[in-house]
Amino acid sequence: xxxxxxxxxxxxxxxxxxxxxxxxxxxxxxxxxxxxxxxxxxxxxxxxxxxxxxxxxxxxxxxxxxxxxxxxxxxxxxxxxxxxxxxxxxxxxxxxxxxxxxx
Numbered sequence: 001x002x003x004x005x006x007x008x009x010x011x012x013x014x015x016x017x018x019x020x021x022x023x024x025x026x027x028x029x030x031x032x033x034x035x036x037x038x039x040x041x042x043x044x045x046x047x048x049x050x051x052x053x054x055x056x057x058x059x060x061x062x063x064x065x066x067x068x069x070x071x072x073x074x075x076x077x078x079x080x081x082x083x084x085x086x087x088x089x090x091x092x093x094x095x096x097x098x099x100x101x102x103x
Contacts, residue, residue, distance in 0.1 A: 006032070035063050039103030043069075047092040051079055054088045056102040061085045069099035 007028040009021040074096035080089035
């Protein structure tokens with residue numbers, strides 16, 4: 001998902017329109033700066049019991065992740081901060097398949 005980059009304002013002499021655009025710009029910029037939007041969805045990731053090294057493909061260190069789908073009652077948690085520029089290392093309490101939003 002490409003991250004939005006900016007709100008383009010229309011050049012105008014209308015003071016009220018300039019004010020409205022300025023307010024929109026402020027609101028949108030706070031959303032654009034949210035790190036959670038700059039991520040990737042990794043679907044159907046098979047995890048085994050214990051540690052699992054998953055390549056996240058962000059081309060940078062990841063900030064966090066969200067398990068958006070888990071096909072079992074397995075607990076999944078972050079287990080290492082090694083090589084965070086390439087991998088998310090997760091530990092699963094049982095074999096499971098998950099989808100992850102990594103940002």
